[in-house]
Amino acid sequence: METSTFQKIRKKAGKLFENRLQSGRVLEVRHWEPSTLIEVDLHLPSADIAQWSEIPYIKFRVDDFTFRDYTPSGWDAETNTCTIYVDAAHSGPGSRWAQQLKQNDMVSYLKIGSTYHTPVATSAVVALGDESSMGHLLALQKMVLPHTRFSGGLVIGNEHHRKLFHEYFWSPLQPVARKDIFGHHSLMEWVLEQQYSLENTVFYLVGNNTMVGQLRKLLKNQGYPSGQIKVQGFWS
Numbered sequence: 001m002e003t004s005t006f007q008k009i010r011k012k013a014g015k016l017f018e019n020r021l022q023s024g025r026v027l028e029v030r031h032w033e034p035s036t037l038i039e040v041d042l043h044l045p046s047a048d049i050a051q052w053s054e055i056p057y058i059k060f061r062v063d064d065f066t067f068r069d070y071t072p073s074g075w076d077a078e079t080n081t082c083t084i085y086v087d088a089a090h091s092g093p094g095s096r097w098a099q100q101l102k103q104n105d106m107v108s109y110l111k112i113g114s115t116y117h118t119p120v121a122t123s124a125v126v127a128l129g130d131e132s133s134m135g136h137l138l139a140l141q142k143m144v145l146p147h148t149r150f151s152g153g154l155v156i157g158n159e160h161h162r163k164l165f166h167e168y169f170w171s172p173l174q175p176v177a178r179k180d181i182f183g184h185h186s187l188m189e190w191v192l193e194q195q196y197s198l199e200n201t202v203f204y205l206v207g208n209n210t211m212v213g214q215l216r217k218l219l220k221n222q223g224y225p226s227g228q229i230k231v232q233g234f235w236s
Contacts, residue, residue: 021061022046026105027081032161036089037131038098043081047112050077055117055139058084061108062097069234070094071115073138087132089157115232117204119144124201127152127173128191128215130183131161132234133206137173140204147172152204153190155183155211183207184214191219202228209233 027041044058057069072082086098101107117140119125125144127137129152137154144150153176156162162175179186203219205212212233219229 021108021110024107024109026101026103026107028103029101032158032164034158035099036087036158037134037161038086038088038101040084040086040098040101041081042084042107043079044109045080047080047082049075049080049082052077053118054114055136055143056112057115058112059110060094060097061110063093066093067110068094068097069113071133071136071139073135074142083135085131085135085138087130087134089131117206117230117232119149120202122200122202123149124196125150125204126191126194126196126201127154127204127206128187129205130155130178130207130211131157132208133232136206136232137204138169138171141171141173151194153187155186155207182210182214184211184218187211187215188218192222198223202230204230204232206232207234 022044024042024044027043030039032039052075055071057071059067059069062068070084070086072084075082086094088095088098115136117136119140125140127140127150129137134154137152141147141150151172152174154165154173155176155178156165157178159177162177165175174190176186176190179189201224203224205215212231216229216231220226
């Protein structure tokens with residue numbers, strides 16, 4: 001009886017979600033071998049991309065009653081297209097969803113929201129993140145003008161992926177080898193080598209929650225005030 005009631009509730013909730021979902025189409029999928037990083041080009045005909053004045057996120061349905069947020073790395077308002085990167089190095093519904101995507105597949109998303117990240121008016125915008133935040137950091141780079149204000153470090157565990165990043169992108173983001181599990185010590189070591197000024201430097205920390213939280217503490221210990229540290233953490 002309880003199982004039957006639960007199934008009815010689940011079915012009803014599913015219909016409510018279905019009515020709210022919007023759809024898009026997969027234009028192309030590129031797997032960064034060994035397929036632990038997946039690049040997906042999308043056409044989202046219903047998205048009002050011209051209004052993306054802050055870094056957005058898209059809440060995709062990756063399984064029944066399961067959603068994951070991904071940030072477009074770049075977008076074109078005229079064609080309503082964008083690109084996302086999925087960190088598929090771990091086992092999870094988002095990774096499984098991305099692994100099976102192929103050209104012309106239809107995808108569903110619940111909404112497009114804002115991360116409220118937009119570059120502040122300062123002389124140095126520094127982005128720090130990991131594989132899960134590649135799209136977010138590339139989007140931030142796109143929004144920083146002039147480009148000379150932007151720099152950053154992106155911790156990537158796979159050596160081949162670090163080489164591919166250099167080959168694929170013109171970017172002041174520097175791939176950083178991962179020397180610790182969550183990446184915060186690797187990034188802090190890189191930050192200290194850059195000798196950033198305590199004044200007029202604003203950090204954007206994006207990635208796994210442990211890395212973001214610990215990196216924020218390390219930066220504060222170096223004398224950077226909370227107002228110069230913007231954060232966006234992701235659950236694995």
